[in-house]
Amino acid sequence: MLLFRSEEWVDVWCKRNKLERGEMLSLQQVWELSKLWYGNRMSLDYHGRSMEQVAEVFRQAGLMSKFWYV
């Protein structure tokens, strides 16, 4: 996942790499996702996530489009 200063630069990158545009999120959206995704990563009790748990993280982060289907 890469950082861009604007949508125009995303399009430049996609064209150069012959890829369709994926999903673009704001810093704030990714920060909220990060806290849900990585908040317990340092714990000894973290053993990964089931697909159901992944879907719940995306739901809590408001990521509901087909792109985020598990």
Next chain:
Amino acid sequence: MDESLVWQGRHFVYSHFAETTRPPSVDETAAHFGISKEEASKLYKELHNRHALFLDLDKVAIRMANPFSGIPTDFKVHANGKTYFANCAWDMLGIPAALQCDAVIDAVCTESNDTVRLEIKGGQIISHQFTNPQSTSTQLLIHFPIPFARWYDDLVFT
């Protein structure tokens, strides 16, 4: 392989990253658990197979334990008096989220090569500003190029 060792191994790798900013070598992990180098290599491969970390399989060296990177990248995270490398623009935010600490992040925008500094404080992004003087303020974006269902097809690209 013993399940307890697997998860203790995962925890050791993450704790080592947090403390030193780099992944433990196979030798360091073997010494920590009092096991042979071959057993430590097997442990790393088991964690790789479970997507708990990502190995450079040729060297049996840890390339990623997300959000931490085992190699230098364009995403530097200054936190707790140390400088970490994140794997990507998501993971640069993932490091302060994982460590639950304040951070200053220096990153490079793809294609435009603008340099940006972000500050995380008290669980919030409190600022982001370009550090190259010719750039003006804008809404930064993080691009996720491929859907979740395909993230693990090629983790380096993802």
